[in-house]
Structures are given as structure tokens and as C-alpha cells.
Amino acid sequence: MAAGSARIVRYILFAFFFLAVLYFVSNSSYESVQQLKPSSFGVGKGESTSTKPDDVGGVSSSWGSKPDESITKGTAPKPAAGTPKQYEDLAEAPMALTPSDQGWDELLGTAPGPRMNATFVSLARNSDVWEIARSIRQVEDRFNRRYNYDWVFLNDKPFDATFKKVTSSLVSGKTHYGEIPHEHWSFPDHIDQDKARKVREDMAQRKIIYGDSISYRHMCRFESGFFFRQPLMLNYEWYWRVEPSIELFCDVHYDPFRFMAENKKKYSFVLSLYEYVETIPTLWDSVKKFMKNYPEHIVEGNSMGFLSDDGGENYNHCHFWSNFEVGNLEWLRSKAYVDFFESLDLDGGFFYERWGDAPVHSIAAGLLLKKEELHFFNDIAYYHVPFTHCPTGEKTRLDLRCHCNPKDNFDWKGYSCTSRFFDVNGYEKPEGYENQQD
């Protein structure tokens, strides 16, 4: 009996000792948490440096003096060039929970290096806002969040407040909104309206895509001859065209504008294909007339071999797809290009047929530029319905963290002209292209 109760006392003492140790340990760790708190609260709200305007719609930037039809607005402040602020002691870094907290805009830092005199440009309707938003988000995530280039939006009608708010919240550079003047989005006087209407009715019957559309024709003529001469575009030397609902599948690690400048490139593409013949039956006749009237504009060492299989007699319908373009605006504003556009425009094919800006730009790039001035961006992976450019070569795709399916790559398929571009230039095709030909 006595031995039994002594054992119980021993158990009780042991339990007390255990509880005491537990209390001591938990208490001291509680104190150490308490000690951290003041310093982690110390930085934050009170020291906010964000100056992002709350009401984007009402803010005007002073970028150049603009005509009435365009509104220019500044958005978020650009982070300073260089690496992001690093805290020596990571425990000291504040947690930015709202846009006014310090550190909110410090994502992975601004890319070092010079910036080119360049802008993104999108032609869009107010109703395109959510589709262009998707495109912008991808361009920003894959490239521009580290470069902060500006973005110009053009429209034949005034942009509404929603369009401006949404797009300027997504773009890391400055955003500018321009309204296209009527002369750049209407029938020129020399167009016979009856003839143009009959063409639209006929094309509607033949179910030619956009064949009955007037606005699509204005769009194609505008992109062919006027976007680069809009007052807002005169502020830049380089452009990257972005359409609604496109996708970018890989990181863009370097600055394509700077690549173009340093390598003396003037025009670039990611997808090429054969044009739908019914939309351009007399385009090449018009081009031949231009070549005869302006021999001085046809450059030696051009890419005629990309456009024609018989030395220029006939067009093979190959063109670069112009919904993606990185290009030089000074070239488009040159006498050679403007003479080319005006010569074509007088022949009326934008309305008497349905000439697209893609073959127009491509033929100009093929004849007015040296072949070394054209560039194929294999490493910019891109989708515009219904075609995908996904880089050939697994190593490239992994290095660039691509999310496209290589099977979707259009480059080496029968309906693409990219193979021909490589042949004309004597470029070696990337490893693995043979396995992507169908």
C-alpha cells in the first residue's frame, strides 16, 4: 500500500515538472513573436510611395501636344531602372496588401538596358475591351511588365471610360487614346459607290469572309496606309501591333525593339501563309503597275523570291500575318512606302475587292526592303485564331517556359510560307522541323 502511494506521488511530481517545462517553452516563444511584431508593422502604410492615380479617367499626361481627337493619359509611375529593392533581412520586408502599401509594384524588377523609342499599338472598338484586355495581360506578363513600353489605342469612334480604365490599369507603361479622323476611315472620292456595293453583295453570296463588310474594308485600308501617320504614332520610331484575343506562350527575355534596332531590321513576323485568292484578284497587277512607275523604290537584294515563283510575273499569295508585327514606323512613313500605298489606293482594290493589310504590308516589305531587313521571331510564341506559332526545338520551349503545344506549330505545315522564307534567305531550319510538317 505504502509503496503504491509513493509511486502515485512520483507520477504527480513528474506531471507537474512536465507542465512547468511546457509552460516555460510556450511562453518564451510567445515573447519572441511579440518582439518581431513592432518592426514588421514599422514599415508600411505610413511610408507609402505609390502615386497611382485613383481616377484614371481624369488624369492627363503632358506627353506632346495632341489634337483634339485624342486623349493622352499617364498611369502608374514607372519603377526606377535596375534591380528591385532587396531587404537585407527578409523578415524586415513589409507585406504589401493593398496598392498603397510599399512594395506593391515591386514584382520581379525592371529590365536593365536602354529603351527604344517604341510603343505597342492596338486598333480596337469599345466592345473589344475584354478581348484586348486578355491580350494586354499576356503581353505584360510575358514581356512588358519588365520594360514598361507605352501603348497607343486607336479607334474610329471615341473610346469610352470603361475601355480607358480597364486598359490603363493593365498596361505598365503610359497609355494613349486616339480617335481616327474621318478621312482615314471612309471611302475616298474616287471610289464608285455602286460598283463597291455590287462587289459586297456578290462576295456575300459567295460567302467570302468579311466579303460584305464595309467596316472591315476601312480597317484594312487604315492599317495599310494610315495607322503610322496618326498624331500619337508620330511620337515613336518603333511599333508592336497587338490585336484582341491573341496569346503569347513564352517568356520574352530580351527587348524585340532593341533587337530590331541593333540588327538593322525594319519589319518582322511570326506567322506567314497563303492569302485567300478571292480577296485580292488584281492586287498583283496593281503592284506591277507600281513597280513600273516607281522603279527607284524597288530595292536590290529584296525578297521577290518570297512573293513570286516566276521572278515577279505572278504573285504566289505568300504574306506575313500582320495581326502580329514589330516594325519600324519611319519606314512606313517613307516616300517609298507612302507612294506604294497611294498607288494601290488609287486602283480601288480596298473597296472593289477586299485587299487585306497583311498582303499589302508584306509585298511592301518584300520589295522596298532588303531581305536582311526582315526578321522571323522564332522565340515569340503566338496565337491568333486559328494559327499558332510555337517555337521549334524543345530546349527553346523549356528555356522560355512556353505553354504552347508543339504539335500546334504552323510554321512547317503545307499552308505556311515560313519554309519558303527560310529557303529564300538561305537560313537553316531549326532542328526538329521535319517532324512538324503535318
Ligand SMILES: Nc1nc2c(ncn2[C@@H]2O[C@H](COP(=O)(O)OP(=O)(O)O)[C@@H](O)[C@H]2O)c(=O)[nH]1
Ligand atoms: N475601331 C475599330 N476597330 C476595328 C474595327 N474592325 C476591326 N477592328 C480592329 O481591327 C483589328 C482586326 O480586326 P479583327 O476583327 O481581329 O479581324 P481579323 O483578325 O482579320 O479576323 C482588330 O484589332 C480589331 O479590334 C472597327 O470597325 N472599328
Ligand SMILES: *[C@@H]1O[C@H](CO)[C@@H](O)[C@H](O)[C@H]1NC(C)=O
Ligand atoms: C521618337 O521618334 C519620333 C519619330 O521619329 C521623334 O519625333 C521623337 O523625337 C523621338 N523621341 C525621342 C525621345 O527620341
Ligand SMILES: [Mg+2]
Ligand atoms: Mg484579329
